[in-house]
Amino acid sequence: MLFNSFEFLxxxxxxxxxxxxxxxKKIEYQNILILIASYFFYAWWDWRFLFxxxxxxxxxYFLGLSLDKESSDKKRKGLMAFSLIINLGxxxxxxxxxxxxxxxIQAFNSVGVHLEDRSLNIILxxxxxxxxxxxxxYSLDIYRKQMKxxxxxxxxxxxxxxxxxxxxxxxxxxxxxxPQFFKNRKFSYEKAADGMRQILLGFFKKVVxxxxxxxxxxxxxxxxxxxxxxxxxxxxILFIIQIYCDFSGYSDIAIGTARLFGFNLTKNxxxxxxxxxxxxxxxxxxxxxxxxxxxxxxxxxxxxxxKKYGKKGLFIALVVTFVLIGFWHGAKYTFLLFGLIHGIVxxxxxxxxxxxxxxxxxxxxxxxxxxxxxxxxxxxxxxxIIFRSNSISESVSYFKGICSTSLFTIPTVRPLTLLLIxxxxxxxxxxxxxxxxxxxxxxxIKPFRWAIYFLIVLLIISFGEFTKDNFxxxxx
Amino acid sequence: MKKFILNSVLFFIICFVGIFAYLFWMSxxxxxxxxxxxxxxxxxxMVIPQNKEYDLCFLGASTARVLSRNGxxxxxxxxxxxxxxxxxxxxxxxxxxKNYIFFSYFLEQGNNVKQLIxxxxxQCLFTDSYDNLKMDIEPFKFSFLKHGIKNKMDIATLxxxxxxxxxxxxxxxxxxxxxNHSLEKIDTVAIGKNLANFTRYEKQSPAEFTEKFEYLKKIxxxxxxxxxxxxIIFQAHLMNEFPHLxxxxxxxxxQYDQKExxxxxxxxxxxxxxxxxxxxxxxxxxxxxxxKKFLK
Numbered sequence: 188m189l190f191n192s193f194e195f196l197x198x199x200x201x202x203x204x205x206x207x208x209x210x211x212k213k214i215e216y217q218n219i220l221i222l223i224a225s226y227f228f229y230a231w232w233d234w235r236f237l238f239x240x241x242x243x244x245x246x247x248y249f250l251g252l253s254l255d256k257e258s259s260d261k262k263r264k265g266l267m268a269f270s271l272i273i274n275l276g277x278x279x280x281x282x283x284x285x286x287x288x289x290x291x292i293q294a295f296n297s298v299g300v301h302l303e304d305r306s307l308n309i310i311l312x313x314x315x316x317x318x319x320x321x322x323x324x325y326s327l328d329i330y331r332k333q334m335k336x337x338x339x340x341x342x343x344x345x346x347x348x349x350x351x352x353x354x355x356x357x358x359x360x361x362x363x364x365x366p367q368f369f370k371n372r373k374f375s376y377e378k379a380a381d382g383m384r385q386i387l388l389g390f391f392k393k394v395v396x397x398x399x400x401x402x403x404x405x406x407x408x409x410x411x412x413x414x415x416x417x418x419x420x421x422x423x424i425l426f427i428i429q430i431y432c433d434f435s436g437y438s439d440i441a442i443g444t445a446r447l448f449g450f451n452l453t454k455n456x457x458x459x460x461x462x463x464x465x466x467x468x469x470x471x472x473x474x475x476x477x478x479x480x481x482x483x484x485x486x487x488x489x490x491x492x493x494k495k496y497g498k499k500g501l502f503i504a505l506v507v508t509f510v511l512i513g514f515w516h517g518a519k520y521t522f523l524l525f526g527l528i529h530g531i532v533x534x535x536x537x538x539x540x541x542x543x544x545x546x547x548x549x550x551x552x553x554x555x556x557x558x559x560x561x562x563x564x565x566x567x568x569x570x571x572i573i574f575r576s577n578s579i580s581e582s583v584s585y586f587k588g589i590c591s592t593s594l595f596t597i598p599t600v601r602p603l604t605l606l607l608i609x610x611x612x613x614x615x616x617x618x619x620x621x622x623x624x625x626x627x628x629x630x631x632i633k634p635f636r637w638a639i640y641f642l643i644v645l646l647i648i649s650f651g652e653f654t655k656d657n658f659x660x661x662x663x
Numbered sequence: 664m665k666k667f668i669l670n671s672v673l674f675f676i677i678c679f680v681g682i683f684a685y686l687f688w689m690s691x692x693x694x695x696x697x698x699x700x701x702x703x704x705x706x707x708x709m710v711i712p713q714n715k716e717y718d719l720c721f722l723g724a725s726t727a728r729v730l731s732r733n734g735x736x737x738x739x740x741x742x743x744x745x746x747x748x749x750x751x752x753x754x755x756x757x758x759x760x761k762n763y764i765f766f767s768y769f770l771e772q773g774n775n776v777k778q779l780i781x782x783x784x785x786q787c788l789f790t791d792s793y794d795n796l797k798m799d800i801e802p803f804k805f806s807f808l809k810h811g812i813k814n815k816m817d818i819a820t821l822x823x824x825x826x827x828x829x830x831x832x833x834x835x836x837x838x839x840x841x842x843n844h845s846l847e848k849i850d851t852v853a854i855g856k857n858l859a860n861f862t863r864y865e866k867q868s869p870a871e872f873t874e875k876f877e878y879l880k881k882i883x884x885x886x887x888x889x890x891x892x893x894x895i896i897f898q899a900h901l902m903n904e905f906p907h908l909x910x911x912x913x914x915x916x917x918q919y920d921q922k923e924x925x926x927x928x929x930x931x932x933x934x935x936x937x938x939x940x941x942x943x944x945x946x947x948x949x950x951x952x953x954x955k956k957f958l959k
Contacts, residue, residue, distance in 0.1 A: 207664060376664075376667050383671065648829050649829035
């Protein structure tokens with residue numbers, strides 16, 4: 188079920204009323220309702236893949252209990268390895284099988300050995316990358332003795348499948364979200380009202396900005412060979428707006444929906460486009476994935492590499508972590524290259540930390556921020572074009588198209604209203620950046636607040652694109 | 664909780680009432696200030712009257728709409744000496760399902776017609792793209808919204824019907840400004856590109872057009888119910904044969920007796936480029952010639 192679908196508009200109030208009226212008496216009832224609603228929500232897309240979530244839940248539930256009981260390190264390692272094999276095995280099969288097979292065949296073909304194409308027609312289960320990382324975090328935290336396992340299967344299953352964030356995050360670590368399933372959840376007007384505000388904001392970002400950018404971006408990338416350099420530059424700009432509003436819009440709806448049920452999810456985006464360095468952008472972009480990679484990949488890897496190679500080891504760990512982040516998005520070389528470039532840029536920023544500080548002192552704060560922001564946005568724009576391209580060769584031809592004399596012409600695509608709305612929103616977001624979210628306005632007087640809500644509804648109705656397009660991150 | 668529910672309900676009611684009040688006011692206001700007719704607008708709801716009888720009703724897409732564009736409507740009426748309502752729409756709006764919705768709405772309003780001529784573009788049976796969305800040139804009418812819901816119109820298209828009234832675009836496209844020049848020669852490259860577009864549609868095998876064919880059958884049945892004679896015409900054009908034309912013709916012949924409805928293939932009836940403004944659409948000269956030669 189999509190958040191931007193009519194089905195969800197019916198589903199949400201029904202679950203809300205059942206949750207607060209029929210199941211209010213006992214927390215167990217509320218958890219059961221969440222579990223049923225979440226499975227229904229997922230099954231609406233394809234019920235056959237429910238078994239994957241259930242299997243992953245069952246495996247990690249029992250492994251968690253066993254890991255806690257077991258005192259032998261060897262056996263604990265074995266249990267953890269089993270969890271990794273099951274979870275990552277599913278992920279590898281559904282997401283990466285064809286990629287590895289195709290790459291393997293291509294490698295053999297390039298040395299003259301011709302192998303038959305063995306690609307399979309595999310459907311990628313929606314949200315597999317997200318819930319797999321959640322269940323893994325549970326087992327890993329128990330393995331690292333950072334948390335105790337739960338004996339309550341329903342609560343654990345509800346944590347794994349919690350519908351607001353099931354298909355595209357935020358990726359919640361068990362130690363943050365799971366305890367909320369055991370706390371009494373009392374309805375809070377302020378929390379629910381703010382949840383509604385955040386849902387409204389998410390819808391606005393998704394249907395007014397992201398979905399309006401989508402057809403233009405698709406058209407520009409599909410026909411980039413025939414378009415002017417300036418249009419291609421605009422295509423890249425529209426894509427970075429689209430991907431941000433699409434994904435952060437989803438996260439807003441997810442966080443807002445969770446708040447309606449009394450849950451707090453982790454902030455996933457923190458005004459990333461105000462960043463003055465690539466390191467900063469990764470602290471503000473898809474925060475929960477960054478935290479996950481930091482905790483379970485970079486930190487252990489960085490420590491072991493730093494012991495061996497000193498500072499160089501940290502750089503290696505950084506590059507490896509970002510290549511994995513790139514690869515997490517999907518089985519494509521463009522994603523790998525996206526991650527690799529970011530890993531390298533982050534390493535360079537880490538290596539030149541002192542020099543950057545000196546430059547900052549020399550040119551002043553304002554000039555430093557402006558140049559830092561420009562460089563960061565350029566790198567982001569550049570790498571996002573690679574990210575959006577279907578292949579590396581396509582991104583090369585896209586950049587070739589940009590580097591032509593037609594770069595200095597007026598773009599053939601001129602979505603002025605859309606750009607005006609998008610940039611106005613980004614400026615407003617910058618102004619509101621110290622707040623919980625852009626539409627966090629409980630301090631305003633009611634008539635003014637409501638006027639803002641009506642204006643957003645009017646913008647959604649007037650300019651919203653109500654296509655059946657999925658959220659971009661569903662494919663990851 | 665009570666406060667939250669009350670505020671939420673109040674908010675939705677205000678939005679709902681506000682939206683519909685605005686739509687109601689806007690549509691009536693526009694209709695009152697700018698009266699239009701079948702020759703000057705492609706909007707069907709602007710021209711569908713109540714309790715009126717016509718001699719002819721045209722259905723179809725842009726290839727039928729050209730019989731009304733550029734003042735052709737009056738010319739065709741004069742040549743045939745018949746009153747005509749043209750419910751065909753251009754701009755990728757003339758799908759079979761949409762034709763059914765508008766024709767049934769036309770009858771629901773108490774109107775009647777003696778003969779229905781459906782200029783059927785075969786490609787409309789192979790794609791949803793002529794039926795989805797694009798309700799941007801119709802004014803808002805509660806009766807039509809009800810009719811659309813009753814006839815299970817696609818929810819996104821119904822939403823598009825409401826949504827497009829909130830931007831000014833729908834007003835500006837009401838008056839049809841069409842090309843009317845004469846084509847100098849037949850351009851095979853342009854024909855190839857056009858045909859390639861038709862072959863890109865999502866439904867390709869003959870079995871797949873049954874869904875759209877059902878709407879065609881509904882149109883025929885509705886016309887018969889109202890004692891109207893039915894003709895299905897494949898309009899004149901300069902393209903080579905349309906993909907799947909023969910399959911559509913065969914299906915029609917299989918479904919209907921020749922006595923029941925007329926099925927006339929006029930695809931190759933006019934091959935002079937000066938009668939067209941592109942390879943698919945008749946210009947005024949062509950529309951007049953076509954009417955005199957075939958419709959009369």
